[in-house]
Amino acid sequence: MARLFLVALMFFLAACKSDPVTLKFSGETMGTSYNIVAIDKTADLSSDALEAAITATLAKVNSQMSNWDPNSEISRFNSATSSDPIKISPELTSVMTAANAIHDKSEGLFDVTxxxxxxxxxxxxxxxxxxxxxxxxxxxALDVVGQSKVLTLDSGAATLAKHLPETSVYLAAIAKGYGVDQVAAVLAEAGIRDYMVEIGGDLVTAGHNPQGEAWRIGIERPDAASQTIEEVVDVSGLGMATSGDYRNYFEQNGIRYSHIIDGVTGRPITHGTASVTVLAENAMMADGWATALLALGQERGLRIAESEGLAVLFIARSPDSGATGFETTTSSQFSKLQAKP
Incomplete structure (x- = not known):
C-alpha cells in the first residue's frame, strides 16, 4: 500500500534545561520508511537504547510477517504443501485473528489469500x-483463494492450516499496522506517553505533540500529480491508515486497472472510490479496514462502517465536484471524532 498522506508537524522546544526532550527516529522497514516522534518528559531516556529496541521490534515483525523474506514465518507457511495444522507464533495468531474478523465483516472483500x-x-x-x-x-486463481474457505485458524491452539497446497497468505494489508502497534508498545513500556509512530502511511499516536497540542495529520488528495492535502484530521490517541487506488495501477486499451483486487470477481475494483481513511483503536485494525473498505467502495463500505461503528473518510472521484474532481463522505463516527468541543 502506497504512502497516502503528508504529516505536518512543527517542533518548537523552549530552551530551558528542564524541558522535555523530543526524540526522532527514522529508517527503512517492510519495504517502506518509518518515522517516529517520542517525547521524553523525564529527559533521562537513552536515545540509543530506545532506537535499538525499536530496530529489534521491527526486525522481529519482519521475521514473522514478511512475504519478501523466504525465511520468515509466513513464507515458511506458504511454502508448505501439507494440509495439516501448522503451529504459529502468538503474534501471527493475533494478526490472523484480526484478519479473519475483518474478512467476515467485510463481505469477504478483505482477504489475505x-x-x-x-x-x-x-x-x-x-x-x-x-x-x-x-x-x-x-x-x-479463484479456485485457490478465499480466506474463509482455504484457511483454518485455531486461535486457541495457535495453529493455521491451508486446505490446498497452492494457497498462500499475503499480509501486506495488515502487518504494517501491526508493526506500528508493536513499536508503540515499546515506547509505552519505556514510559513515553506522547508519541507518533508511522510506517509507510499507517500510524498511531498517543498524548500530545511537542507543542502540547493534539496530533493532527494531513490526508492526501488521491491525485498522484498534486500532493495536495485534502483533509486535516485529529488523530490523538488513535490508529490511522489510508488506502488508495491512485498510485499502483495500469491502463490498457483505455481501461484503468487498480491494484485493489475484488476477491469475489478476481478482478480489480471498478467503482469510483479513490481512497479510504480509517481511524481505529490501533493501527492494525485501521490498516486492515482501510483496504477492506476501499475494495467495497463508498456505497457498500459506508453501510458497513455505520453498522460496525467505524470512523471512516471516503474520497471518491466525481466530475460534478468542481475543480478538484473529488468529493468526501464520512461515517457518523468519523464526524463525531472530528467534532470540535
Missing part, C-alpha cells in the same frame, strides 16, 4: 506490455 490473483494481474512486477489475464487464469 489473494496472492495468486495479485500475481496474475502483475502488480509489483508488471511490464508495460503485460496482457490482462485471460478469464481461465482468473478462474484458476
Amino acid at each position: 489473494l496472492g495468486p490473483l495479485i500475481e496474475i494481474w502483475g502488480f509489483g512486477a508488471r511490464t508495460p506490455d503485460s496482457p490482462v489475464p485471460a478469464d481461465e487464469k482468473i478462474a484458476a
Whole structure:
C-alpha cells in the first residue's frame, strides 16, 4: 500500500534545561520508511537504547510477517504443501485473528489469500506490455483463494492450516499496522506517553505533540500529480491508515486497472472510490479496514462502517465536484471524532 498522506508537524522546544526532550527516529522497514516522534518528559531516556529496541521490534515483525523474506514465518507457511495444522507464533495468531474478523465483516472483500490473483494481474512486477489475464487464469486463481474457505485458524491452539497446497497468505494489508502497534508498545513500556509512530502511511499516536497540542495529520488528495492535502484530521490517541487506488495501477486499451483486487470477481475494483481513511483503536485494525473498505467502495463500505461503528473518510472521484474532481463522505463516527468541543 502506497504512502497516502503528508504529516505536518512543527517542533518548537523552549530552551530551558528542564524541558522535555523530543526524540526522532527514522529508517527503512517492510519495504517502506518509518518515522517516529517520542517525547521524553523525564529527559533521562537513552536515545540509543530506545532506537535499538525499536530496530529489534521491527526486525522481529519482519521475521514473522514478511512475504519478501523466504525465511520468515509466513513464507515458511506458504511454502508448505501439507494440509495439516501448522503451529504459529502468538503474534501471527493475533494478526490472523484480526484478519479473519475483518474478512467476515467485510463481505469477504478483505482477504489475505489473494496472492495468486495479485500475481496474475502483475502488480509489483508488471511490464508495460503485460496482457490482462485471460478469464481461465482468473478462474484458476479463484479456485485457490478465499480466506474463509482455504484457511483454518485455531486461535486457541495457535495453529493455521491451508486446505490446498497452492494457497498462500499475503499480509501486506495488515502487518504494517501491526508493526506500528508493536513499536508503540515499546515506547509505552519505556514510559513515553506522547508519541507518533508511522510506517509507510499507517500510524498511531498517543498524548500530545511537542507543542502540547493534539496530533493532527494531513490526508492526501488521491491525485498522484498534486500532493495536495485534502483533509486535516485529529488523530490523538488513535490508529490511522489510508488506502488508495491512485498510485499502483495500469491502463490498457483505455481501461484503468487498480491494484485493489475484488476477491469475489478476481478482478480489480471498478467503482469510483479513490481512497479510504480509517481511524481505529490501533493501527492494525485501521490498516486492515482501510483496504477492506476501499475494495467495497463508498456505497457498500459506508453501510458497513455505520453498522460496525467505524470512523471512516471516503474520497471518491466525481466530475460534478468542481475543480478538484473529488468529493468526501464520512461515517457518523468519523464526524463525531472530528467534532470540535
